Amino acid sequence: MEYRLLKSELGHKLPTVTSTNEWIRDVSIPFGSWVIAEEQTAGKGRGQNVWQSLGEDPLIFSGKIRISAAEISLPLLSIFVSSAVLKTIFHFFPEREEDTTVKWPNDIYRGDKKVAGILVQSDFTNGIFEVVIGIGLNFFGKTVPEVLKDKATFLCDTSLEEGVLERFANLLVLYINQSVIALLDQGQILKDLVWIEDHSLLKHKVIETEWQSRMVRGRVLGIDELGFLLIMTETGEKIELMDTSPKFRMI
Template identity: 80%
Template structure:
């Protein structure tokens, strides 16, 4: 099949929108399109959560691609989109290399606080995945709302220069496309997983989570070739997590 990756020339910029993910899901918007918005009034989070953009310089981004279901693991898509975002961050903010990481499966953290979230929504039709990629990144701001003081932060200590948001978005498109191409090569997938694990917030951490209707605690071993998180429990059992539960926490 013909893959439909993001096309630089199909970018849009909107002053305000309810949700960039909802906007780009419109059937009239062709695959390969992407959008950034200055304001989002009803941002999508995972499950029933809402994504709240913070500060004066947020990135509010969505893109629409089409993939072969036979060749792509959706959990890997999510973690590789996270790596694409982190690589873009490192290119523009090299000072963040030492303190900014991926929190499996799809968040970016600066130290112990969230600065970006990723929502990958997919629809399976006739052997293909129609995929919408939503990204929210808090670049810079002067104040974090009180309820989020212990949970969220800003990526940068200074505001963006003129045109930097657009340059960042264009480079992000390049990195997302490269991430998807990498997923088609099993050998390259394993190589990139090593990079992801080196930049993982959960590397060697002990976590607690709900698994098969019971609470388990264990040390993170890494991420497997399907994108699952590997855990060695206190009882010596090796388990695979496909996603986090509401009770997931780092000990």
């Protein structure tokens, strides 16, 4: 099976689009393509949620790849793509290493507020995942809507210099490809998970969530090789979370 990772020469830039994820899913767009848009009118979030780009300098990005289902864990792919976003942030804004982290399974936080979200969508056919990776990152803005002030903020304190957003997107493509390749090597997976856990918002945190139709509370132990969050509950039970529930929260 031939892998199709993102290719730098297959990048597109659009002035406006309904959703970059929907645009790139079109069968006429080849695998390996990626797109950034200046404006998105109906951004997609997880489940029935929408992604709301904020401020004057948002990154609105989607890419389309093809990988073997036998070799890749989608939950792990999601957290590895999140780490690719964080590594790109640290490259351009090293000062953010002090306060910016990955929030499992697919968000980027500055302090205790969200600055970026990652949405991985996939179709499965004949042992192959056809994957669309959507990323929204709010670089800079002057105001946050009142309804989001307790939840969202901006990555930067000043507006971006000319050309930074485009260079950011190009380096992000390389880091995403590196993350996918790392998933084919168990030794590299474990090494990268150490890096991710060191830059995790949930590291050593106590969380509460719904699990198997009951509420549980416990301390985060880490992330396993499939991308599941490992929790030690108050009763000494070790559980694995594949995803967050609507009732998931840090204590």
